[in-house]
Amino acid sequence: MRCLRYEFRLRIALGPTGDLMLTSRIRNTNKDGKSFTFTFAYHTYLYVTDISEVRIEGLETLDYLDSLKNRERFTEQGDAITFEGEVDKVYLSTPTKIAIIDHERKRTFEIRKDGLPDAVVWNPWDKKSKIISDLGDDEYKHMLCVQPACVEKAITLKPGEEWKGRQEISAVPSSYCSGQLDPRKVLFHH
Numbered sequence: 001m002r003c004l005r006y007e008f009r010l011r012i013a014l015g016p017t018g019d020l021m022l023t024s025r026i027r028n029t030n031k032d033g034k035s036f037t038f039t040f041a042y043h044t045y046l047y048v049t050d051i052s053e054v055r056i057e058g059l060e061t062l063d064y065l066d067s068l069k070n071r072e073r074f075t076e077q078g079d080a081i082t083f084e085g086e087v088d089k090v091y092l093s094t095p096t097k098i099a100i101i102d103h104e105r106k107r108t109f110e111i112r113k114d115g116l117p118d119a120v121v122w123n124p125w126d127k128k129s130k131i132i133s134d135l136g137d138d139e140y141k142h143m144l145c146v147q148p149a150c151v152e153k154a155i156t157l158k159p160g161e162e163w164k165g166r167q168e169i170s171a172v173p174s175s176y177c178s179g180q181l182d183p184r185k186v187l188f189h190h
Contacts, residue, residue: 005028006036007025010024011023011024011025015168020170021168024165025163026155027157027162035158038154039149040163041116044147044148047143048105049142050141051140051142051143051144054144055081055101056098057080058098058099059091062092064089068087068088071090080101081121087123088121090151090152092118094118097110098111099111106174108172109146109169109170110172111146112169112170115163118149119147120149122145123140150165
């Protein structure tokens with residue numbers, strides 16, 4: 001078994017309006033000249049009022065790998081993603097902004113990301129939630145994972161190289177307009 005040497009840093013910041021910002025850095029500190037390869041995902045669990053009244057905008061018409069079907073590749077159809085059963089998909093080449101609209105609570109979670117080209121969308125639904133030990137039988141109704149990730153194309157770091165991934169989550173009123181999801185806009189202003 002090969003021993004990998006790396007440095008992992010996580011910076012967590014809370015913005016003045018309640019935005020949660022996570023920045024991860026991974027540096028290859030191997031002195032033996034060896035590269036290493038990894039995948040990455042922020043496991044973002046969001047509380048929603050009722051999963052059947054939630055939709056995701058920003059991923060429509062994209063290709064995805066369906067983990068429930070041996071990671072077979074499909075193209076999303078429809079105007080927005082809604083939920084009627086178990087979902088475990090890896091959306092590929094996603095925009096820098098994704099909106100999760102919780103109709104009952106009249107709010108939208110906005111996820112902005114950088115360095116993470118993919119997004120995992122997961123909800124175990126009723127059968128699987130009953131066998132997950134740290135999830136109550138009916139808790140699937142009130143949760144959704146939308147995970148900024150780097151899954152399809154793994155990251156390879158040579159010694160001394162560093163990778164950086166970033167996620168920012170904010171909640172905005174339900175008057176949020178999907179037209180604000182412009183992937184061409186700059187993600188972070190600093």
